[in-house]
Amino acid sequence: MIASATALNLDPQNLLGLVGKIRVLTKEKKFTLAQTVLEGTHQLYPRERVFQILQGILHYRQSAYKDAEIAFRKAIELDPRSSSAYSALNAALLRQDRQDEALQVLQQGLQIHPHWELYGNLGTSLFAKADYLGAVEAFKKAVSSNTGNPGAYLLWANLADAQRWVPAQAAASKDSYQRAITLLTPIVKRMPGNATLHSRMALYRAYIGDKTEAMARLEQALAISSDVADVQFRAALTQELIGNHKEALDALLKAAKLGYPINLIESAPDLLDLRRDSRYQQFIINIQRDRKI
CATH class of the missing domain: 1.25.40.10 (Tetratricopeptide repeat domain)
Structure with missing residues (x-):
């Protein structure tokens, strides 16, 4: 500034x-x-x-x-x-x-x-359509040293997300998450007041099974900014991965109320159990009813 x-x-x-x-x-x-x-x-x-x-x-x-x-x-x-x-x-x-x-x-x-940013978005779009193999291929191009940006932590995290849902790539997803964590760590140190970065770090830690660090990062993210839809959405994912179903559902409903798109919630494979919860289903019914009024 x-x-x-x-x-x-x-x-x-x-x-x-x-x-x-x-x-x-x-x-x-x-x-x-x-x-x-x-x-x-x-x-x-x-x-x-x-x-x-x-x-x-x-x-x-x-x-x-x-x-x-x-x-x-x-x-x-x-x-x-x-x-x-x-x-x-x-x-x-x-x-x-x-x-x-x-x-x-x-x-x-x-x-x-052709650009790595577009390959990254292509992967995101294919992931939303449950074409996980296609998403993996797109994200690989996005992080490639020849056609992509291998220094972007978010691209490695996206690749890991897609790899988790391709059986032959499941083991490789842990390595991709770790690469994302390694790249994100110095950025978080430079920007300790950024809730988005803390919430992403929390999610990546949860994916590799580091529950303690995941919760520490999540608590920090929410302390900084609990009124951001994307932060609450990542909080829902993190809590669900850790096994805190009630807290995950609370965060998911907050994310939806703050404006996080329902179609993206519905396409998130990790949230299947939450979407089956009666509280979430009633929430969707209320939204559909309100749109008809």
Whole structure:
């Protein structure tokens, strides 16, 4: 934020300074201020796709997925070779339970510009459709030293998630989770106040059977931010893997109430037992009833 402020003091229209300022404001959940800055950039830089992507991210962080979709599509119009725009649009479509369209977007992006980010999203889309073998192959390309980004912890974790559901790959999943943990550890040390990072570390620890460290990380994540849907969703997964069914269900219901997409809950294989619980089923009935009113 200091670097952005310095740049903007010297030049209030500095592109990189504006990008940095918007990213920081969005990360700090100062959404109104971020939107104000963005509105100015749309006038200053009407053909700059990065501001459309930032606009979409701002909407996405507020669970306004349709608005995010519109912004990401605009970014692609401005720069059809932007892998980030295709990846972001794919995520926004998945959150709207439009899986077929999400896959089409990825295929379009990969034809124009093969990129590890798109392979990662392809794996996520295939995983949501229970095509675990296809997901493994996509994630392997995403972490490959030739075609991917082997230094990204999240890609290794995604690969591990898919490997767990392919019998021949189950043993390899532990190694992939450990690789993710190794890459994530220094990041958590640099950003100790980040609930998302702690919740992810908790989940990865749970997957390798380290219950004590998983709970320690989860407690830290919830102490920092218990009102974030994604954090509560990972809390549900972590608690369920550890064997704390009641706590897992409580976290899952909180995640859903905070806006975590029901279609992503329904497609998570680790949550099958929770979805069979009467409390969860009643919750879904209530949602369906409310939508009809």
